[in-house]
Amino acid sequence: MKGKILDFNKESQSGVISGTDGNRYKLEAANWKGSVAPKAGASVDFSVNGDVAEEIYMDGGQSTGGASKKIAAALFAFFLGAFGAHKFYLGYTKQGVIMLLTFLFGFILLGIPSLVIGVIAFIEFIMYLIKSDDEFEATYVAGNKAWF
Numbered sequence: 001m002k003g004k005i006l007d008f009n010k011e012s013q014s015g016v017i018s019g020t021d022g023n024r025y026k027l028e029a030a031n032w033k034g035s036v037a038p039k040a041g042a043s044v045d046f047s048v049n050g051d052v053a054e055e056i057y058m059d060g061g062q063s064t065g066g067a068s069k070k071i072a073a074a075l076f077a078f079f080l081g082a083f084g085a086h087k088f089y090l091g092y093t094k095q096g097v098i099m100l101l102t103f104l105f106g107f108i109l110l111g112i113p114s115l116v117i118g119v120i121a122f123i124e125f126i127m128y129l130i131k132s133d134d135e136f137e138a139t140y141v142a143g144n145k146a147w148f
Contacts, residue, residue, distance in 0.1 A: 002045055002059060008038045017044060017053045025053040034058040036134055037142035070136040074128040081121020082114065086128075092146045124148065 001019050005027065008015030013029035015038065025046070031054045032038050043059035069090075076086035084099030099117050106113030127148060128136060139145045 001048055002043065003053070005038055005040050005042045005044060007040055010037075015040070017046065017056070019046075019048070019053075023051075025051055027053050027056065032056050036138045039142055069141060070128055070131070070133055073136075073140070074125050077121050077125035077128060081125060082118040084121075086121070086124065087146070090140055095146045 001021065003017045003019040003025070006016045006018050006024070008027060015027040017025045017027050019025055025048060027038065029038070031046075031052070033055055034057055036058060038044075038056070044053075044056050045059050046053040046056040048054070073086045073089055076089050080086070082099070082103045084096035084103075087093075087096035087099055099121070103114045103117045106115075106117065128140075131139065
């Protein structure tokens with residue numbers, strides 16, 4: 001059966017899937033078969049056992065949006081990376097503030113910290129581009145890996 005993940009809680013490793021039949025099914029992480037962690041809004045293909053979804057796979061027919069987020073994050077890292085724009089875009093507010101403040105106050109120390117932050121942003125730009133869409137999604141969006 002096809003469906004869409006309505007909600008997934010990372011702490012409890014459970015969620016809810018809305019099936020194409022109009023019913024809702026329990027999602028347990030133990031039944032997840034995909035390589036990318038489940039997330040709300042993803043289209044899935046699964047089998048049903050009562051009110052529990054089993055053998056849940058990401059539906060290959062639809063994109064999860066990882067590619068568009070990857071390109072946007074890479075562009076932010078290249079053009080505004082020293083200000084931490086790519087960190088803010090990916091939801092890493094604390095790391096974005098660290099980059100922004102280090103860049104702004106770095107000029108007090110002859111600009112060296114600002115230069116280092118610029119180099120870090122460029123390295124992240126390259127790393128975003130060389131990862132596949134699925135790897136990017138798993139690492140930076142679902143995996144919450146804030147640095148490199």
